[in-house]
Amino acid sequence: MMKLLLFLTLSAFAGEPSDIKARAEAVVAIDRNRAGGDAVIAKIADSFKLIRDEELESHRLKGYDTRTLEVLFEAVSAASEHMPRPESLKVLEGIFNECLSRGYYGEMPDRLYSHYIAQRLWAKARGLNERFPREPRALPNVVEPAHIPDGIPAVYEVSEDGKTLTYKRIELAGPIIISAVSPGCHFSADAVGLIEADPKLSAIFRDHAVNIEAAPYDIDAAEIARVNRKGRFRYDILYKGSAWKGFDFSTTPRFYFVKDGKIIAHMTGDTAPSEFKRKLAESIKRIGLQ
Numbered sequence: 001m002m003k004l005l006l007f008l009t010l011s012a013f014a015g016e017p018s019d020i021k022a023r024a025e026a027v028v029a030i031d032r033n034r035a036g037g038d039a040v041i042a043k044i045a046d047s048f049k050l051i052r053d054e055e056l057e058s059h060r061l062k063g064y065d066t067r068t069l070e071v072l073f074e075a076v077s078a079a080s081e082h083m084p085r086p087e088s089l090k091v092l093e094g095i096f097n098e099c100l101s102r103g104y105y106g107e108m109p110d111r112l113y114s115h116y117i118a119q120r121l122w123a124k125a126r127g128l129n130e131r132f133p134r135e136p137r138a139l140p141n142v143v144e145p146a147h148i149p150d151g152i153p154a155v156y157e158v159s160e161d162g163k164t165l166t167y168k169r170i171e172l173a174g175p176i177i178i179s180a181v182s183p184g185c186h187f188s189a190d191a192v193g194l195i196e197a198d199p200k201l202s203a204i205f206r207d208h209a210v211n212i213e214a215a216p217y218d219i220d221a222a223e224i225a226r227v228n229r230k231g232r233f234r235y236d237i238l239y240k241g242s243a244w245k246g247f248d249f250s251t252t253p254r255f256y257f258v259k260d261g262k263i264i265a266h267m268t269g270d271t272a273p274s275e276f277k278r279k280l281a282e283s284i285k286r287i288g289l290q
């Protein structure tokens with residue numbers, strides 16, 4: 001293990017195509033064995049740091065063989081999921097275009113498409129889908145302002161038929177409850193079931209909560225619309241997590257209780273039903289909702 005670590009550390013300064021391939025493969029290997037939660041994320045970050053930014057510049061990409069580019073694409077993709085880096089998308093596009101010019105791109109369109117979805121770059125996602133069509137990647141119509149300021153919390157409201165997403169700013173003056181929930185998460189389903197079964201809680205969430213499905217890499221608006229039609233718990237879709245300072249949408253369920261723009265209380269939903277309802281009632285009371 002020490003020899004491998006020494007090799008990777010020393011190789012960070014070599015810069016040869018085969019060397020960068022070894023470092024990229026190390027990132028991919030960690031990502032494929034994800035058992036360990038936050039520890040794995042830290043390992044991916046540490047391993048990816050051995051790949052220098054200058055080695056990812058477009059003129060350097062042309063000198064790598066296709067297999068190196070393929071592994072490098074997967075490494076950059078994996079790292080960008082855990083390490084927000086604005087430049088990562090440009091690198092992925094550069095690798096993809098270089099491989100495309102060589103006539104090989106494998107599953108790169110699918111991975112690149114998912115990153116466009118994550119950053120809500122709808123025009124790029126549609127353009128890619130037109131060039132490399134696949135039915136599951138069909139997108140709903142998206143209605144949003146021509147200019148969206150940075151750092152403004154927002155969601156997409158889902159139309160009743162699931163065919164349209166409409167941008168909506170969220171005011172956090174409150175009191176308001178922000179729920180990070182997902183219909184596909186059984187913990188979320190349990191928490192939502194407890195809320196819907198209680199008339200008082202159900203009324204409070206109906207009037208004062210925004211329930212948000214993060215949908216980071218895939219948008220299934222039709223399914224969200226179906227769930228909205230079926231129950232009293234209405235879901236919106238997250239615009240961009242980066243605009244929600246202090247909120248975490250990476251795991252569900254999470255509940256944030258906000259007043260005067262500040263998070264007053266926060267809780268998760270993976271607790272016993274009686275404990276969950278008790279904590280929920282206490283947090284609701286703290287922001288002045290009864």
